[in-house]
Amino acid sequence: MPDRRDKFYYLAKKERYRSRAAFKLLELQTKFGILKEGQNILEIGSSPGGWSQIITSITGSTVFSVDIDKMVPLENTVFIRGRVGDKALKVRIKDEMDRLGIEAFDGILSDAMSKTSGNQDIDHSSSYLICQEVMALAEALLKPDGFVLLKQFQGDLTVKFVNQWKNSFGFSKITKVAASREASKEIYIIFQYLKGF
Numbered sequence: 001m002p003d004r005r006d007k008f009y010y011l012a013k014k015e016r017y018r019s020r021a022a023f024k025l026l027e028l029q030t031k032f033g034i035l036k037e038g039q040n041i042l043e044i045g046s047s048p049g050g051w052s053q054i055i056t057s058i059t060g061s062t063v064f065s066v067d068i069d070k071m072v073p074l075e076n077t078v079f080i081r082g083r084v085g086d087k088a089l090k091v092r093i094k095d096e097m098d099r100l101g102i103e104a105f106d107g108i109l110s111d112a113m114s115k116t117s118g119n120q121d122i123d124h125s126s127s128y129l130i131c132q133e134v135m136a137l138a139e140a141l142l143k144p145d146g147f148v149l150l151k152q153f154q155g156d157l158t159v160k161f162v163n164q165w166k167n168s169f170g171f172s173k174i175t176k177v178a179a180s181r182e183a184s185k186e187i188y189i190i191f192q193y194l195k196g197f
């Protein structure tokens, strides 16, 4: 087995982040300043929790974190175990929103990705489908002027995906981060300033 630990792995340990993925969000935050104090955020694909740590440290609010996998409890985090795209998940998110008096989210972030198969077409289409499910949640749960940040494995459908949704927002951008592994097809798509779906 190759050793996949790199400088971000060791940095995450040093900074007590739960994952090296935390540095991807920190980099995106430095470039785009998407997260702000007081925001209510929904996060998809949260486990083990590196992004949740960053989100709560910036917003100071409770983050809604969703994953099909378990997540060790984290302060200021409502964790919901479920799969994006399942009807039951939306109902559970809404129940928690009602409990906390939240009407809609300021931002929805997704770092969700199934285990990579090694086949780029399969990885691209599964990540494309997850992104479409996240956008369906955004249609129901995002505030006017809100933002969506999504991870996608780049492929044939990426431009089609961005074109499908960009007119609903005032700003859209495809970007890469240095903290992704070098050969990775991983990109992040940002939609900001929701005008309406």
Ligand SMILES: C[S@@+](CC[C@H](N)C(=O)[O-])C[C@H]1O[C@@H](n2cnc3c(N)ncnc32)[C@H](O)[C@@H]1O
Binding pocket: 018, 019, 021, 022, 044, 045, 046, 047, 048, 049, 050, 051, 052, 066, 067, 068, 069, 082, 083, 084, 111, 112, 113, 114, 115, 130
């Ligand atoms: C790269 S990890 C996320 C790391 C996380 N951002 C962090 O900072 O710790 C991707 C996560 O997406 C989750 N995932 C994959 N498919 C999903 C789906 N359909 N719905 C919800 N979570 C999913 C996986 O279980 C995995 O925990």
